[in-house]
Amino acid sequence: xxxxxxxxxxxxxxxxxxxxxxxxxxxxxxxxxxxxxxxxxxxxxxxxxxxxxxxxxxxxxxxxxxxxxxxxxxxxxxxxxxxxxxxxxxxxxxxx
Numbered sequence: 001x002x003x004x005x006x007x008x009x010x011x012x013x014x015x016x017x018x019x020x021x022x023x024x025x026x027x028x029x030x031x032x033x034x035x036x037x038x039x040x041x042x043x044x045x046x047x048x049x050x051x052x053x054x055x056x057x058x059x060x061x062x063x064x065x066x067x068x069x070x071x072x073x074x075x076x077x078x079x080x081x082x083x084x085x086x087x088x089x090x091x092x093x094x095x096x
Contacts, residue, residue, distance in 0.1 A: 003038065003084040004061050006051040008074040013046055017073060024069040036064060038084055049074075052084050 011017075031037040039052035055061045061078050065071055 001054055001056055003081040004053045004055060004058065005079045005081055006049075006053055006061065006065065007077045007079070008049050010042075010047055010049060011073055017070065020069040027068055031064070038086065052081070 028037065028040050032040065035054060037051055037053055039050070041050045043049070053061050053064055055064060058078050058080070062076075065074060065076055068074070
């Protein structure tokens with residue numbers, strides 16, 4: 001298993017896209033809680049999104065993306081990462 005960065009430009013939002021956002025967000029929240037997604041960001045102007053996905057390979061990333069309600073609007077660029085660090089993954093020494 002390794003981390004992948006997924007980047008996608010987003011088209012202008014339509015009513016159809018907006019109607020799918022609650023279901024999409026629910027799916028993202030579930031994948032975050034399961035550890036399959038380690039980060040999810042959308043540009044303020046809604047023009048782009050970034051995800052950090054934890055998967056076996058690029059095919060598994062594509063399978064995960066296919067589960068998303070907004071998948072048909074994504075044009076993903078998938079990049080394997082050497083590592084992905086976040087503050088919650090870095091342990092701090094215990095002074096006890």
